[in-house]
Amino acid sequence: MTVQTSRFGQIEIQETDVLFFPEGLLGFSELRHFVLLEDPQDEIFVWLQSTETPAIAFPVLEPEFFVPNYKLTLAKNDLEAMGLKAQEKVRSFSIITIPDDAKLMTANLKAPIVIHLSSRVSRQCVLQDNHLAIREPIFTSLQQRLVQMPNQKFRETSATEKSVPQALSLAEL
Amino acid sequence: MLVLTRKLGESIAIDDNIKITVVQIKGKQVRLGIQAPKDTKIHREEVYLAIQDQNKQSVDTPSDNARRVAKLLKS
Numbered sequence: 001m002t003v004q005t006s007r008f009g010q011i012e013i014q015e016t017d018v019l020f021f022p023e024g025l026l027g028f029s030e031l032r033h034f035v036l037l038e039d040p041q042d043e044i045f046v047w048l049q050s051t052e053t054p055a056i057a058f059p060v061l062e063p064e065f066f067v068p069n070y071k072l073t074l075a076k077n078d079l080e081a082m083g084l085k086a087q088e089k090v091r092s093f094s095i096i097t098i099p100d101d102a103k104l105m106t107a108n109l110k111a112p113i114v115i116h117l118s119s120r121v122s123r124q125c126v127l128q129d130n131h132l133a134i135r136e137p138i139f140t141s142l143q144q145r146l147v148q149m150p151n152q153k154f155r156e157t158s159a160t161e162k163s164v165p166q167a168l169s170l171a172e173l
Numbered sequence: 174m175l176v177l178t179r180k181l182g183e184s185i186a187i188d189d190n191i192k193i194t195v196v197q198i199k200g201k202q203v204r205l206g207i208q209a210p211k212d213t214k215i216h217r218e219e220v221y222l223a224i225q226d227q228n229k230q231s232v233d234t235p236s237d238n239a240r241r242v243a244k245l246l247k248s
Contacts, residue, residue, distance in 0.1 A: 007236040027225035028232070042240045058231045059239050076212035097231045098238040102245050108231075111224045126224065128214060134223045139246075146246050 003035060006055040007047070011037065018051060019115060019122040022081065026111065026124055031056060034122070044154045046093065048113060060093035063109060065154060066141035071129075072112065078125045082116045089117040095124075097135070106135040 001018075003011045019034045033051040050056035063070040072092050074084070084090065092114045094107040109132040115122045177185060184194040190210050197204035207215055 025228055026221060027228045039236055039239065042236070042243060044243050044246075045239045047236075047239075056232055058228070059234050075214050077214065095228060095231045096234075097227060098234045098242065100238065102238055102242045105242065106227075108224065108227050110220070124224075124228075126214065126216060126220065128216075134220070134227050142242075143246050 001051075003049065003051045004054040005037070005049055005057065007057055008037060008039060008049075011049075013051075016120075019048075019120050021122050021124070023123065025058075025113075026126075028056065036060075038155065045096065046155060048093065048095075059096045059098060060113060061096055061107065061138075061154070063092065063094045063107065063112060065145055066107060066136075066138040067109060070109070072114070073127060073129065074114065074125055075128060078114070078123060082114065082121045082123050083119060084116050084121075091115045091117060096138075103139045104137070105139055106133075107138045108134050109136050110134045 001013060001015050003013055005011055013035050017035050019036070021032050021034065023029060024031050028050075031050045031052055034048050035051055037047045037049050037057075039045065039047060045059040045061060048058045048060050072090070079085075092112040094109055094112050096105060096107050098105045109127075110129075111124050111126045111134070113122060114125050179185065179195050181195055181198055184192050186192050191213065192208040194206040194208075195203060196206040209215060
């Protein structure tokens, strides 16, 4: 199927790559279908792109890149909403805000996007841990990570589930 | 919306396992004590509003801002 995007033009994706958010995202409850895209002109971010509204796309990153011991503790109602059972695989992403001065970029650690890999049912889960910031500055942590692991690409992490949404491929523009 | 009047020390029961007690009243502030099963999510409403706000800012990110980050990180 074809997805129209305002940032990356027209993109071909597999229907099986579409993520379903039964409740949408906070503030965007009407949008239920998204896909993960890579920008060929960037090596860091993944974009959570709405398949329904071309202009709606969130830059996201796996929290392990800037919080090495990030703990995803899901509540019972999150698990139930996603039909997620113990041992089943998930992948999580933090929504990033990048202002014009990119050094001030922040990540939302409090409410990650969680993807149930086998069903693709997804949800923005608000974690109960009160120490997690909604706007965590991450530029310095990313820089440190780059110094420590210069050869590891941002989109390839060993810390998280590998059998990833295949939609992580942006068709030719 | 159901509206109930409670005095200091009085409670409201929700279902069989959630109890909200008025712990302190000081001027315009009310302190509430909440007893609920461990799985119950309890947040100040501002948390949800702040997350919505962050989502709305993130969605306005131009792809150029994201592309600039890689260069900045290496500089």
